[in-house]
Amino acid sequence: xxxxxxxxxxxxxxxxxxxxxxxxxxxxxxxxxxxxxxxxxxxxxxxxxxxxxxxxxxxxxxxxxxxxxxxxxxxxxxxxxxxxxxxxxxxxxxxxxxxxxxxxxxxxxxxxxxxxxxxxxxxxxxxxxxxxxxxxxxxxxxxxxxxxxxxxxxxxxxxxxxxxxxxxxxxxxxxxxxxxxxxxxxxxxxxxxxxxxxxxxxxxxxxxxxxxxxxxxxxxxxxxxxxxxxx
DNA sequence: GACCAGGCACATC
DNA sequence: GATGTGCATGGT
Numbered sequence: 001x002x003x004x005x006x007x008x009x010x011x012x013x014x015x016x017x018x019x020x021x022x023x024x025x026x027x028x029x030x031x032x033x034x035x036x037x038x039x040x041x042x043x044x045x046x047x048x049x050x051x052x053x054x055x056x057x058x059x060x061x062x063x064x065x066x067x068x069x070x071x072x073x074x075x076x077x078x079x080x081x082x083x084x085x086x087x088x089x090x091x092x093x094x095x096x097x098x099x100x101x102x103x104x105x106x107x108x109x110x111x112x113x114x115x116x117x118x119x120x121x122x123x124x125x126x127x128x129x130x131x132x133x134x135x136x137x138x139x140x141x142x143x144x145x146x147x148x149x150x151x152x153x154x155x156x157x158x159x160x161x162x163x164x165x166x167x168x169x170x171x172x173x174x175x176x177x178x179x180x181x182x183x184x185x186x187x188x189x190x191x192x193x194x195x196x197x198x199x200x201x202x203x204x205x206x207x208x209x210x211x212x213x214x215x216x217x218x219x220x221x222x223x224x225x226x227x228x229x230x231x
Numbered sequence: 232g233a234c235c236a237g238g239c240a241c242a243t244c
Numbered sequence: 245g246a247t248g249t250g251c252a253t254g255g256t
Contacts, residue, residue, distance in 0.1 A: 084252090
């Protein structure tokens with residue numbers, strides 16, 4: 001087995017251990033694809049608990065709808081999403097996303113999601129306020145297309161286990177997972193969610209880190225490096 | 232009261 | 245292209 005095969009096998013064992021520990025995460029925690037899009041913007045550098053409050057406000061208005069958000073006053077939108085922080089910035093970003101959706105696709109998410117993944121990603125990234133993680137979250141969890149979402153916890157785990165690819169930028173890490181895993185929506189969906197779960201449980205909690213379900217793979221990881229290019 | 236959270240754009244060098 | 249900074253609330 002070559003080295004990439006070994007890594008793929010290890011990653012699946014990681015996934016199995018995480019899944020056993022945390023259970024299937026049932027992501028994305030949202031009632032509709034549009035809610036995923038809104039949540040993806042609101043959760044930028046923000047704890048999900050606070051996003052839940054903001055989304056509840058939008059639902060109560062009710063305003064969790066492309067056209068309503070499109071027509072809503074910017075200041076009013078900012079006030080509704082205040083609990084999730086950066087509310088002025090995020091109100092503008094939501095407006096950008098919704099304006100694109102309404103003006104280019106008549107408010108129809110299915111129309112937005114029609115292009116192939118690479119083209120859709122480029123289109124989303126062209127919207128000010130939609131970066132790589134936000135775009136990929138929308139593609140995976142709202143459009144149901146297989147793309148691996150990389151976040152701070154993903155980087156933390158890879159670094160912690162010495163599995164970081166040559167370059168540690170977003171696209172390189174994403175390519176690493178695409179190269180070593182079966183590219184399916186189901187796997188990418190829950191794998192990313194498991195990284196978030198293990199991050200919540202152990203990242204920055206060094207005293208507890210020895211209880212992390214990934215610790216038992218240390219020896220396997222060392223073996224892979226000893227084996228080098230083949231095994 | 233300090234520190235952190237499921238980023239991103241923009242300024243500066 | 246690498247690095248620094250502003251954005252802001254709520255939980256621990």
